[in-house]
Amino acid sequence: DAKTTQPTSMDCAEGRAANLPCNHSTISGNEYVYWYRQIHSQGPQYIIHGLKNNETNEMASLIITEDRKSSTLILPHATLRDTAVYYCIVSDYKLSFGAGTTVTVRA
Amino acid sequence: EAGVTQSPTHLIKTRGQQATLRCSPISGHTSVYWYQQALGLGLQFLLWYDEGEERNRGNFPPRFSGRQFPNYSSELNVNALELEDSALYLCASSFLTSGGAKNIQYFGAGTRLSVL
Numbered sequence: 001d002a003k004t005t006q007p008t009s010m011d012c013a014e015g016r017a018a019n020l021p022c023n024h025s026t027i028s029g030n031e032y033v034y035w036y037r038q039i040h041s042q043g044p045q046y047i048i049h050g051l052k053n054n055e056t057n058e059m060a061s062l063i064i065t066e067d068r069k070s071s072t073l074i075l076p077h078a079t080l081r082d083t084a085v086y087y088c089i090v091s092d093y094k095l096s097f098g099a100g101t102t103v104t105v106r107a
Numbered sequence: 108e109a110g111v112t113q114s115p116t117h118l119i120k121t122r123g124q125q126a127t128l129r130c131s132p133i134s135g136h137t138s139v140y141w142y143q144q145a146l147g148l149g150l151q152f153l154l155w156y157d158e159g160e161e162r163n164r165g166n167f168p169p170r171f172s173g174r175q176f177p178n179y180s181s182e183l184n185v186n187a188l189e190l191e192d193s194a195l196y197l198c199a200s201s202f203l204t205s206g207g208a209k210n211i212q213y214f215g216a217g218t219r220l221s222v223l
Contacts, residue, residue, distance in 0.1 A: 034211070043111075043197050043214030044150070093203070093210045094163060095140070097150040 004088045009102040012082075018075040020101055022088030025069040031091060033064060035073045037084040038100070044087065047073065078105045109134070111215035113198050119221045120188050128183040128218045132200030138162075139181040140201070140212055141173060145194040153196075156181055157203065185220070193222045 005023040012018040024033065032051050036044040048055055048062045050071070055062045061074040075082055087100040112131045120126050132139050141153040152165040156175035164171075170186040179200075185192055196219075199212035 032210075041195065041217075043199075043216050046211055046213060049211060091210070094152055094155060095150075095199075095210075095212055096152065097142075099149055 003096075004090055004098055006086075006088050006098065006101045008099065009104070012075075012078045012103060012105050014080060014105055014107050015077055018078045018082065018103060018105070020073040020075075020086050020088070020103065021070065022073070023070045024088070024090045027068050027090050033062065033068075033071050034089045034091065034095065035060070035062065036087045036089065036095075036097075037082075038087070039081075039084045044097070047086075078103075080105050080107060111198055111200050111213055113196075113215040113218050115218060116216070117219050117221070119223065121223050122188055122190060124188050126185045126188060126192075126220055128185075128196050128198075128220070130181045130183070130198030130200075130215060132179050132181070132198075133213055136200035136202045136213075137179055138201045138203055138210075139175055139179065140199040141181070141183050142197040142199065143167075143194045144197060144217075145191070150197065154183065188222045190222050193220060195219050 032049050034049045035047040038044045048060050050062045064071045083105045085100040085102050087097050089095050114129045138157040140155050142150040144150045155163045159175050173183040175181045195217045197217045199214045201210050201212045
């Protein structure tokens with residue numbers, strides 16, 4: 001599976017958009033980009049996934065660059081409940097979780 | 108619709124004992140995955156079962172084993188427990204699409220195993 005690189009942590013103001021970057025320069029053609037988040041000691045929660053087109057659902061938007069070497073997860077209006085560790089994963093079947101980005105939403 | 112359910116929620120064992128953890132996937136899902144998350148560490152892939160067969164395993168010793176039943180539920184067995192086996196064990200399920208390229212996994216709340 002391709003490796004991903006994410007910032008260790010980031011802060012975000014409540015109500016503002018949170019943009020979480022992820023680099024995956026070794027992604028191969030059949031690998032999807034998945035985003036999950038884990039709120040303290042709970043099971044990871046699926047957020048969104050994409051192959052090459054930008055995607056949006058009720059939770060977030062996913063922007064994938066044309067060369068697919070990086071992506072950005074956008075939480076449009078962050079709330080305190082969005083405080084979590086966010087994982088960017090590139091995979092075909094097995095999910096390899098790195099350290100993720102610890103996102104802290106501040107009031 | 109019920110999500111992935113795991114039991115028990117907590118499990119306390121002593122060194123050398125065996126632990127059995129159970130997982131019921133989302134209805135219609137045929138694949139079950141097991142992950143270990145030690146305190147303060149990331150999730151480590153343990154095992155993948157699909158249609159009753161073990162498809163892949165992570166870098167864990169053979170005393171970590173499991174199986175998948177005809178109803179797609181699964182159990183994880185850890186033999187000869189060691190102190191460092193203390194962790195949150197997470198189960199996920201998915202329905203593999205053709206070619207397996209898209210594989211959205213949905214996680215349970217986990218079983219916290221404490222080895223004393």
